[in-house]
Amino acid sequence: MSINTWKNDFYRAILDTPLCKYLDSFAQCLNNWENKVQHAEQKRWHKQLAQLPNINPSNFSLGDTIKIGANDDLSDGEKIRLQKILQNFMPWRKGPFDLFGVNIDTEWRSDWKWQRVLPHISSLENKLVLDVGCGSGYHLFRMMSEKASQVIGVDPTSLFFYQFHCFKQYLPSLNLHYLPLGIEDLPETKSFDTVFSMGVLYHRLDPLLFLKQLKQQLVKDGQLVLETLVIDGDQNQVLVPGERYAQMRNVFFIPSAEAMLVWLAKVGFKDAELVDSNVTSLEEQRSTPWMTNHSLEDFLDPQDHSKTVEGYPAPKRATFVARN
Numbered sequence: 001m002s003i004n005t006w007k008n009d010f011y012r013a014i015l016d017t018p019l020c021k022y023l024d025s026f027a028q029c030l031n032n033w034e035n036k037v038q039h040a041e042q043k044r045w046h047k048q049l050a051q052l053p054n055i056n057p058s059n060f061s062l063g064d065t066i067k068i069g070a071n072d073d074l075s076d077g078e079k080i081r082l083q084k085i086l087q088n089f090m091p092w093r094k095g096p097f098d099l100f101g102v103n104i105d106t107e108w109r110s111d112w113k114w115q116r117v118l119p120h121i122s123s124l125e126n127k128l129v130l131d132v133g134c135g136s137g138y139h140l141f142r143m144m145s146e147k148a149s150q151v152i153g154v155d156p157t158s159l160f161f162y163q164f165h166c167f168k169q170y171l172p173s174l175n176l177h178y179l180p181l182g183i184e185d186l187p188e189t190k191s192f193d194t195v196f197s198m199g200v201l202y203h204r205l206d207p208l209l210f211l212k213q214l215k216q217q218l219v220k221d222g223q224l225v226l227e228t229l230v231i232d233g234d235q236n237q238v239l240v241p242g243e244r245y246a247q248m249r250n251v252f253f254i255p256s257a258e259a260m261l262v263w264l265a266k267v268g269f270k271d272a273e274l275v276d277s278n279v280t281s282l283e284e285q286r287s288t289p290w291m292t293n294h295s296l297e298d299f300l301d302p303q304d305h306s307k308t309v310e311g312y313p314a315p316k317r318a319t320f321v322a323r324n
């Protein structure tokens with residue numbers, strides 16, 4: 001798949017899936033996205049993608065590091081050039097990736113999140129899978145390596161769409177597709193066996209509507225895998241931070257795990273279960289040469305790492321599974 005054929009590759013791939021019924025509706029959203037005035041940056045990223053080495057990688061592996069190509073597929077000079085091109089897609093937040101020996105040490109160790117989530121989910125083998133808010137697409141590759149029949153990621157942030165294509169263009173036969181859309185743009189497909197949404201709910205102004213939108217993508221009995229920030233507390237506790245939470249502006253609701261289970265039941269999910277919770281460590285989210293902005297350490301109270309700089313509880317993330 002090249003960046004120039006991604007839409008047609010997606011349409012072709014859904015022809016023999018239940019998503020086929022919604023082809024017109026997808027086409028309308030994707031055409032709207034393409035016809036929107038493109039930012040100068042988007043044009044620049046598009047050009048940069050075309051500069052990536054035009055060779056077949058000698059191998060790839062979709063393990064903790066998404067690794068495409070080997071160190072000696074490129075000369076030293078070509079590797080320096082590749083590194084410069086990839087730096088044009090900074091900040092790199094979700095990974096790690098390795099392209100032809102250029103290791104992208106991202107802000108997040110997204111492999112650690114996957115290790116926490118994977119033991120608790122239904123098998124993805126031969127399943128149609130959706131990841132809502134997929135970022136760079138790191139977890140999409142991990143889902144493919146669990147033998148899903150098709151994986152679709154959606155995320156409206158254009159930079160992440162281009163980051164994804166830095167790797168996907170080398171693996172054209174993977175049945176893996178990225179739609180630069182928000183959950184609210186999707187038709188109500190009721191088609192996916194598993195729907196993931198990790199790290200998105202607290203960014204949504206209306207979290208119950210968001211849960212309903214996720215539910216509308218699932219087949220009957222399909223599995224939701226939801227990861228989000230939580231606070232300690234009983235089912236009546238939900239934090240609505242002021243202007244910022246851990247310096248992020250767009251954080252609206254952080255429920256307790258108990259309250260989250262109530263929300264899931266309220267929108268009609270069955271058998272909702274908390275399967276993991278974890279306080280984010282400074283080793284999991286940190287500044288790196290590929291993400292040089294401030295990171296978690298700067299967002300915590302320097303005297304007391306159990307609090308954010310605003311005085312709220314430090315980020316704790318929980319994973320829930322539930323059935324439609």
Ligand SMILES: Nc1ncnc2c1ncn2[C@@H]1O[C@H](C[S@+](CC[C@H]([NH3+])C(=O)[O-])CC(=O)[O-])[C@@H](O)[C@H]1O
Binds near residue numbers: 135136155181183200
């Ligand atoms: N309406 C929307 N629809 C879909 N996605 C959205 C929307 N609004 C924002 N996003 C996207 O949700 C992602 C949240 S990051 C989680 C990445 C990955 N899942 C992870 O678990 O590491 C979490 C974080 O870094 O705070 C971003 O990529 C947004 O563009």
